[in-house]
Amino acid sequence: MSIAEATTAPYSEMSDRELARAELTIARKYIGRFSWFMAVWGLGNLVCWLALWPLTLSGILPLWMAFPIATINVILCYLPSHEAQHTNFSTGGPALRWFNEFIGYVSTIPMVLPFKIARLTHMEHHSHTNDPELDPDYGVKADSWQQALLTAYKRRQPGQPNAYGETLNRLGDGPVVKRAGLEGAVQVLTFWAIISALAWSGHALEAAAIWWLPRYIGTFYISLYLSWAPHFPAPEQGRYRNTRHFTHPLGNILALGMEDHIIHHLHPAIPLDLNAAAYREMKPILDARGCRDERF
Incomplete structure (x- = not known):
């Protein structure tokens, strides 16, 4: 089939090379755009x-109002850092590298997620999606969203395996991994030091309502929508089958934009806020590829 014929032929009749x-x-059309959003x-x-x-x-805002706001802040804090993990804020050139790293480091402060550890483990997730041995996120696998929440709770209990720690150990003891581990230790210890200082000074309720409890609840929400939902039931490892497009009954916003997660795995350099548009345009091609389009 010639190039001219390929542009007008039904996608179902195209070869893999033509579909690619x-x-x-x-x-x-979408790769390389700086996402101000x-x-x-x-x-x-x-x-x-x-x-x-x-x-x-200062007493201006009551704790009962601060708590839900802080919880939403934690839920929302990961995705900008996720963009930075893929260097999507510096696609315009090295001059923006500092800004990319800045967003990566500071946006997840409410979640207490060390940026370099997140980047290293997330790259492993992309390289080994749904691999029971090598995918750091495989532990979220569950048969339903209720079981996924229960699994997330069990994984946070003392004595349970730490998938991120195991991944860092597997990656070896190179300078990048060592630096990530050191930064992670400093950040977590700083979090507990601040929480302890606040409690000691008589502000235990504020510490719990603005940071400790929102962090705990927010990570459950993130685990459900960013790890479990896009890959459920996580049975396959192929490029076009290891994740899916899904329709959430309450909409893509509450799903944190993950309805179109398949676009991210295929083209990580497309910013999150452009994934939906890219999916709509690519859908006939992805259907021809046998990609999964399912309900939540």
Whole structure:
């Protein structure tokens, strides 16, 4: 089939090479765009969370109002850092590398997720999606969303295997891994030091309502929608089958944009806020590829 014929032929009649070419043509429309939306999301969410501290400590904002806001802040804080893990804020050139790393580091402060550890383990997830031995996120596998929440709870109990720690051990003791481990230890210890200092100074309720409990609840939500839902039931490892497009009954916003997660795995350089548009344009190609389009 000639190139001219390939552009007009039904996707179902195209070869794998022709489908790949058509898919890449669409992807290039979205790759490389700087996402101001994700940048404002990351920094604005952090500023909102930081503002809760003086507002509550001064008595202006009651704790019962600060708590749900802080929980939403934690739920929202991961995805801008996720963009930075893929260097999507510096696609315009090395001059923006500092900004990419800045977003990566600061946006997940409410979640207490060390950036370098997140990046290393997330790259392993992309390289080994749904591999029971090598995918750091495989432990979220469950037969239903209720079981997924229960699994997330069990994984956080003392004595349970730490998938991120096991992944770092497997990656060896090179300087990048060592630096990630050191930064992670410093960040977690700093979190507990601040929590302890607040409790010691008589602000235990504020510490619990603005940071400790929202972090605990928020990570459950993130685990459900960012890890479990896009890959459920996690049976396959092929490029076009290891994740899916799904329709959430309450919409893509509450699903944190993960309805179109298949686009992210195929083309990680496409910003999150453009995944839905890219999916709509690629859908006939992805259908021809046998990609999964399912209900939540």
